[in-house]
Amino acid sequence: MSNIRHALSVKRSDDFAQWYQEVISAADLAEESGVRGCMVIKPWGYGIWERIQRLLDDRIKETGHDNCYFPIFIPLSNFEREAEHVDGFAKEMAVVTHHRLVANGKGELVPDPAAKLEEPLVVRPTSETIIGDAMARWIQSWRDLPLLTNQWANVVRWEMRTRMFLRTSEFLWQEGHTAHADATEAKEHTLRMLEVYRACAEEDLAMPVIAGEKPENERFPGAVETWSIEAMMQDGKALQAGTSHYLGTNFSQAAGIKFQSQEGKEELCHTTSWGVSTRMIGGVIMTHGDDDGLRVPPTIAPRQVIILPMLRGKDGDDDLIAYCEDVRAQIAQQSALGEKVRVLLDTKPGKAAAKRWDYVRKGAPIIIEVGGRDMENGVVSMLRRDALWAENGKPDFHTPLKNDIAAEIPQLLEDIQKTLFTQAAERRDANLTRDIDTLDGLADFFNADVKHPGWVEVQWSKPTGSELEAVVEKLKELKLTIRNVPMDSPAVDRACIFTGKPAVERIFVARAY
């Protein structure tokens, strides 16, 4: 099928990073804003985020959480309380120092020296400390536990090198924060929310992930345990798509989150936090995109079916629009993947072929085109975005009867959702390597002239402290990081490839975003 003329100018196999940028632009997902490190999320990109939000919010509420909203500003002194948390975050935060601008007499505005804040405020990079303050107010007795909260918010981390969706100074996310009476319950909850993320990634985003615990050096600042879901992108790199942290009593100690137990004793709460962000959209692009643009899984597609009448600016247009409207109305009555089908009849000015390619690049799951001849024959011309090209290198149009198409849509959408997941899972599994058991072998594997080496699972002795630092340093030379310790792995049966000691668990190492 080499005679295909793809819709993008860059192929994944030629320059994956460049391809990623082109998808974002060609699918009209987002753009640079002109404000350092901040992007504008455009309607199709934001529409995908709204879908992810709604589905994940339902899952979060089903597990007993209420949404709240906490201040965007955090007093600087809050960050001084939890030592590791400071080290982890103090380096890259937006600091508000003034509350007024004033004209400087040269036609410019400057921060008003008379309006300097006594204590600078930090734009939240994450909300453990400010929510911890609230928890300390809200929790008195064991009856108040568990306290299960969540918020949808923007956060800011000043990043030196930014990349749309993957690493931006401002991003959108949800952050869940919970307090529990003991470690067992808090750890269970940490894993419960990790499972929510796994389900959201795999079922909603059709993005297969590996869930597991992060090694000590990759823990969230202040956490006792950090767990993640990791997805493999089409270039074989790993994307950390969500994290869930068991924070022990570190933040409770710092903020005074205490409760009176059933036995009447004052005890510290055990807390958790967990978040996923607009980074997920970067994962969707690099999991499902192809050389024609994005392919959006139907479950998170803002519109699942697009109908394009081939308008000619002539008399027949009204009939054509009426015909298409009839198709639209029939499809809108269908349900698929547990919800009403989201269908759009697009009658905006523009050539039908140009509009078709716009929606191909956007990755709308099903595109229906209707021209005068289709109308005469009582059919529609339909494209599946996940099976765009026919053997002959042309778009693979099918022409179901107009009166049949609506009934076929639910099955088609469910099939596309499944196909996208299966393709990604098969590609991921084909790029997991498990038979390397020496450090040299690992180096050879990643130094070989292979474009997308994927991930390697090795066994290790779980070193800590300086011994772990040495491992991290060695991996860094190979541009590798430890992703996580996959859950439900088979028992270990080898020596640690770093220390030679008996292995205690398996880890994935990979290049990563």
Next chain:
Amino acid sequence: MSNIRHALSVKRSDDFAQWYQEVISAADLAEESGVRGCMVIKPWGYGIWERIQRLLDDRIKETGHDNCYFPIFIPLSNFEREAEHVDGFAKEMAVVTHHRLVANGKGELVPDPAAKLEEPLVVRPTSETIIGDAMARWIQSWRDLPLLTNQWANVVRWEMRTRMFLRTSEFLWQEGHTAHADATEAKEHTLRMLEVYRACAEEDLAMPVIAGEKPENERFPGAVETWSIEAMMQDGKALQAGTSHYLGTNFSQAAGIKFQSQEGKEELCHTTSWGVSTRMIGGVIMTHGDDDGLRVPPTIAPRQVIILPMLRGKDGDDDLIAYCEDVRAQIAQQSALGEKVRVLLDTKPGKAAAKRWDYVRKGAPIIIEVGGRDMENGVVSMLRRDALWAENGKPDFHTPLKNDIAAEIPQLLEDIQKTLFTQAAERRDANLTRDIDTLDGLADFFNADVKHPGWVEVQWSKPTGSELEAVVEKLKELKLTIRNVPMDSPAVDRACIFTGKPAVERIFVARAY
């Protein structure tokens, strides 16, 4: 009914401001965060906001808008472009000057002098200028118009005196921004969105409003026309609950939002912007609250029906819960006000009577209590929040049959929604005064020892410039402001009460939040 023991300690008639604070606390809507001027919105308050968001978002999408997301940071120089806009906003904004904290060697963190921003960034107080930049990029030809965008976001305006929901430094809102080919279309759109706000306020929030144009002195900084919806609170004061602005070409000029017309000429777009915020919740409180707490209109109630089993920590509890669960399941299958009924079975520990009063204060529309005797008799005990007290001064419980209650719920909820609106509209109408035709008369009216004088409609000659300033100053002495020029008013037939000239329109003057 003077023997009623109300659920709040402060009555509206005794101290309205204090009552307002008590409702917020007693209904567990929000609390001070400890961060200056920023509040924490708690689950029941945020749940109301989520309902408003979803309903208004549907209305905004129905009128053709797409949601986007724009950066929270706006370069300072953006504010220098539109002169009036600077004057209006430059005074009270959070200014980010540094992007890193550093330890000062005394165990404290300070803004890192090495990380001072070249150009300070302002935390958005509103987004006309940054969205204007995007519009200038997005719009080339008449085919790109109208451009209809909206965003849900947090904004910050540094307020000296804050009040929860009504005036906070950070608040949540939606801001719509549109660009059009000409003034006529842009003005039509300004009014279309005002009508969306009217419908949302009256139909969803059951809060009657008067829609009209603001006078020149109350215009949004940079606007050509500002329209508002104004609601009357129970103390007779006005609350501006939403505004819609026709911005002319002011922001287009500043940001270069131009298009090529069908005739091939380069022209400036005419833009609009419009917003409503979490302030709406303050309006709901002061419209529907009573001496027992909040009363939430069913359409925006996070939970419309609460079921409280009177648990005794004994053997019979399981049967009681099963009985209640059956009621819950039957109610959950009902639809009311166009959606599935939102019902909660609350089995948390705590005495049933205490929990009942919690939900009374929260304003859940229907509270169902079930005790052992109810179960024996095959009934439930039901309270309507809008008709809480019986003639004898006791809670007015009704005891419908268990198997009848579910079918009755939709009608009850619709009736409560209607009742709340009708009560508010009747109270509002009873407090509109229209027979004052001199300034002295106006002064006497508002200086009289009347607790809640309400609003007065007068006729005026629509003075401008210094003549208007004199009017505004006079009104200020009476603590009055001009609210708006109500739409669809009868023709004028008197002299202007300020200037003595023939009147050209009617205006409402009132004390306001």
